[in-house]
Amino acid sequence: MKVTFPHMGTLYIPLRLLFTNLGLEVVVPPPISKETMNLGVRHSPEGACLPFKLTLGNYLEAAALGADTFFMAQGYGLCRFGFYTEVQQKIMRELGYDCNMALVNISQNVLQNLLRRLKELSGKSYLQVLRAVRLALVGIKVLDDLEKLLYKVRPRELRKGESTKVYQNTLARLERASSVSELRRVGSEGLQELAAVSQDPNRTPLRVGILGEFYVVLEPFTSSDVERRLGEMGVEITKYLYPSDWVSFHMFMQLFRIFKEHKSAAEAARPYLAYNVSGDGLQTVGQTILCAEEGFDGIVQLYPFTCMPEIVAKHLLPKVSDDYRIPVLSLGLDEHSGNAGFVTRLEAYVDLLNRRKSLMGREAAK
Amino acid sequence: MAKVGIPRALFYYDYFPLWQAFFEALGHQVMVSDATNKGILEDGIKRAVDETCLPVKLYMGHVQNLRDRVDYLFIPRLVSLEEKHFSCPKFIGLPDMVRGCVPNLPPILDVLVDLTDNKKLTRSSLLELGKLLGASPAQVGGAYQAGLQAHRSYRARLKQGWSHEEGIRGSRPETLAEPENLLRVALLSHPYNICDSWASNNLMGKLKRMGAAVTTADALSLGYLRQKANTLSEQIYWTFEKKLAGAAMHYLETREVDGIILVMAFECGPDSLVTELIEREVRDKLPVMTLCMDEHTGEAGIMTRLEAFVDMIVRQKSRQEAAAAKEWAEA
Ligand code: SF4
Ligand code: SF4
Numbered sequence: 001m002k003v004t005f006p007h008m009g010t011l012y013i014p015l016r017l018l019f020t021n022l023g024l025e026v027v028v029p030p031p032i033s034k035e036t037m038n039l040g041v042r043h044s045p046e047g048a049c050l051p052f053k054l055t056l057g058n059y060l061e062a063a064a065l066g067a068d069t070f071f072m073a074q075g076y077g078l079c080r081f082g083f084y085t086e087v088q089q090k091i092m093r094e095l096g097y098d099c100n101m102a103l104v105n106i107s108q109n110v111l112q113n114l115l116r117r118l119k120e121l122s123g124k125s126y127l128q129v130l131r132a133v134r135l136a137l138v139g140i141k142v143l144d145d146l147e148k149l150l151y152k153v154r155p156r157e158l159r160k161g162e163s164t165k166v167y168q169n170t171l172a173r174l175e176r177a178s179s180v181s182e183l184r185r186v187g188s189e190g191l192q193e194l195a196a197v198s199q200d201p202n203r204t205p206l207r208v209g210i211l212g213e214f215y216v217v218l219e220p221f222t223s224s225d226v227e228r229r230l231g232e233m234g235v236e237i238t239k240y241l242y243p244s245d246w247v248s249f250h251m252f253m254q255l256f257r258i259f260k261e262h263k264s265a266a267e268a269a270r271p272y273l274a275y276n277v278s279g280d281g282l283q284t285v286g287q288t289i290l291c292a293e294e295g296f297d298g299i300v301q302l303y304p305f306t307c308m309p310e311i312v313a314k315h316l317l318p319k320v321s322d323d324y325r326i327p328v329l330s331l332g333l334d335e336h337s338g339n340a341g342f343v344t345r346l347e348a349y350v351d352l353l354n355r356r357k358s359l360m361g362r363e364a365a366k
Numbered sequence: 367m368a369k370v371g372i373p374r375a376l377f378y379y380d381y382f383p384l385w386q387a388f389f390e391a392l393g394h395q396v397m398v399s400d401a402t403n404k405g406i407l408e409d410g411i412k413r414a415v416d417e418t419c420l421p422v423k424l425y426m427g428h429v430q431n432l433r434d435r436v437d438y439l440f441i442p443r444l445v446s447l448e449e450k451h452f453s454c455p456k457f458i459g460l461p462d463m464v465r466g467c468v469p470n471l472p473p474i475l476d477v478l479v480d481l482t483d484n485k486k487l488t489r490s491s492l493l494e495l496g497k498l499l500g501a502s503p504a505q506v507g508g509a510y511q512a513g514l515q516a517h518r519s520y521r522a523r524l525k526q527g528w529s530h531e532e533g534i535r536g537s538r539p540e541t542l543a544e545p546e547n548l549l550r551v552a553l554l555s556h557p558y559n560i561c562d563s564w565a566s567n568n569l570m571g572k573l574k575r576m577g578a579a580v581t582t583a584d585a586l587s588l589g590y591l592r593q594k595a596n597t598l599s600e601q602i603y604w605t606f607e608k609k610l611a612g613a614a615m616h617y618l619e620t621r622e623v624d625g626i627i628l629v630m631a632f633e634c635g636p637d638s639l640v641t642e643l644i645e646r647e648v649r650d651k652l653p654v655m656t657l658c659m660d661e662h663t664g665e666a667g668i669m670t671r672l673e674a675f676v677d678m679i680v681r682q683k684s685r686q687e688a689a690a691a692k693e694w695a696e697a
Contacts, residue, residue, distance in 0.1 A: 045638050045639065045641075045642035046638075047630075047632065047633065047634065047635075047637070047638030047658070048638050048639060048642075049635070049638075052639075074601070076450055076451075076452065076601075076603035079455060079635070080635050080636065080638075080639055082601075082603065083601060083602070083603070083636075083639050083640075084639075086599050086601045086602075086639075086643060087639050087642055087643050090643060090646055090647075091646075094646065272462060272466060273459060273462045274461075274462060275443060275445065275458055275459065275462075275478075276458075277455040277456075277458045277459040278452070278455050278458070279455065281455060281459065305417060306417065306633045306635060306638070307635075308454055308455040308456055308635040309455045309459075311415055311417055311418050311456070311633075312455050312456055312458075312459035312462070312463060314415045314417075315414065315415050315418070315459070315462075315463040315466050315467055316462060316463070316466040318466075319466050332417060
């Protein structure tokens with residue numbers, strides 16, 4: 001048995017740790033590339049959303065390397081996502097791959113379902129499984145903290161690209177870490193190194209919230225690395241969908257702070273969108289309002305083309321944007337996006353935000 | 367007496383008789399938007415987000431067509447019509463999307479139906495709606511019973527082979543005995559994709575003119591469809607798509623039809639996956655084709671594909687018959 005899973009940003013690091021720690025053989029899919037995309041697109045239904053195509057691409061590339069057990073979340077009420085594997089499994093079988101789906105139902109009782117599935121896969125005791133899960137969760141937290149600092153440092157760095165290099169260095173070291181203490185040590189070294197990147201203390205970067213559908217927010221390949229591009233244009237970005245937040249929300253409801261955050265986004269959205277439309281649509285609308293109230297300069301909404309919850313949100317964002325006077329850039333993503341036009345749109349948007357900011361600054365000075 | 371408007375789009379084809387009876391029992395007049403026409407489509411395209419599916423665009427157009435003639439617009443929020451099953455996110459956000467996109471609206475009656483996570487709120491939202499219209503809880507209860515009654519007789523008519531339009535009208539033209547059709551085709555889709563003859567380029571009529579008898583998933587009972595759907599996948603958690611899957615599995619087993627045509631809107635999320643699953647299951651065993659539609663779909667394109675499909679079925683059928691005849695002759 002060789003286990004694999006789809007890529008989602010840096011999650012491959014904690015996931016690999018999780019499985020190797022349980023004594024399972026793991027095939028990490030090759031990093032997402034044009035080939036992954038082409039492969040996924042070729043075998044997917046045309047109208048499927050981008051995450052479907054890319055995760056299928058991951059599976060097929062991993063299967064070619066011998067993977068036969070596919071670890072993935074499933075469940076109702078998750079938009080199309082909870083139904084992906086039903087179709088992907090059929091496609092892979094028809095292509096002649098031997099495939100077992102190791103699914104974790106995340107509609108309810110996430111933690112129990114996860115532990116049970118891992119126990120079944122590995123044959124280890126609950127204690128051992130718990131230990132491995134804890135290791136992975138520490139990894140997730142370390143990675144998220146690094147990313148958050150990266151977004152602060154990048155727009156202020158004096159030598160373009162330096163923070164990215166430091167960050168990637170740390171990732172490479174994290175890939176080799178194998179214990180909780182090692183993860184924490186490498187993580188805090190990484191944070192220190194990032195903080196030590198030489199920065200311009202006088203710069204006040206634009207502040208932009210990155211909202212939208214979680215897969216494309218998590219996986220930079222889908223948006224031609226919109227985060228790095230914005231950062232290097234001098235924009236400090238803030239994201240709200242972190243795997244560690246998701247974990248604390250869904251697995252350990254007790255983290256009250258996060259619970260409240262989601263709730264207040266829903267409350268803020270209420271006059272515009274009064275019900276959870278599954279996926280992240282409600283949060284996109286609500287968080288746009290919260291960001292505007294916090295004085296953000298702009299919002300970038302990332303979503304896969306035909307993404308239903310985000311299209312619901314997109315029907316409402318023009319009004320929100322008007323009422324709260326915050327410019328929103330909606331970027332629909334598919335296998336054809338990410339061309340030159342994409343960068344031009346980003347640049348034009350950042351220009352607009354800069355002009356607005358200096359205009360408002362001047363008005364305030366008067 | 368107030369005028370309550372119901373747009374002739376989306377769930378109109380599933381639930382109009384229910385809500386018509388409901389509002390009429392409360393003493394109100396129900397108004398429906400005009401049949402889809404070019405103006406309605408154009409208004410819808412202007413109002414809705416470009417990337418949304420045709421059915422939602424049409425819905426917006428129908429809302430605009432009605433808004434100046436009614437005191438209220440009825441736009442329910444259909445979240446979950448049975449436990450652990452859902453509508454697509456656009457159904458869930460529909461009242462909000464309409465408010466966000468169509469200006470100068472009369473008040474919207476947006477009753478909630480969520481039988482998975484919010485049963486209580488579902489009941490109270492209906493009472494709330496009654497209150498808005500000046501009805502007591504008892505009156506609302508009575509009106510709802512009248513609605514269910516109307517719904518049941520509508521479903522019964524569909525099962526007898528009435529078209530949705532005939533079922534809603536409540537009458538059926540006295541036709542001569544149905545001609546002996548050579549072909550039988552199942553047209554599987556959300557009703558709004560195939561019942562709106564303008565928006566669907568009169569798909570149903572075209573098939574009939576080619577000599578095919580057409581049947582839809584609504585001719586089968588819901589409980590049965592659900593059960594059949596599970597033989598394809600137990601995981602389908604969309605109420606409407608579950609019906610389609612169930613119908614496909616039924617026809618695959620019984621061979622009551624010579625072919626299956628799946629019809630979906632281009633940007634439809636649930637259908638993009640479920641029709642794929644159905645097609646892969648069926649295609650080696652029974653002729654099957656998927657038609658994707660949007661506002662640019664031309665009459666000619668549909669005609670070509672329909673003709674090719676019907677030809678293929680006819681050829682296959684005559685081949686089978688010839689083979690059977692030969693077998694019989696040799697025996
Ligand atoms: S949220 Fe969007 S991208 Fe995710 S499954 Fe749903 S439609 Fe696809
Ligand atoms: S089910 Fe499909 S066609 Fe219907 S509203 Fe939703 S996305 Fe559009």
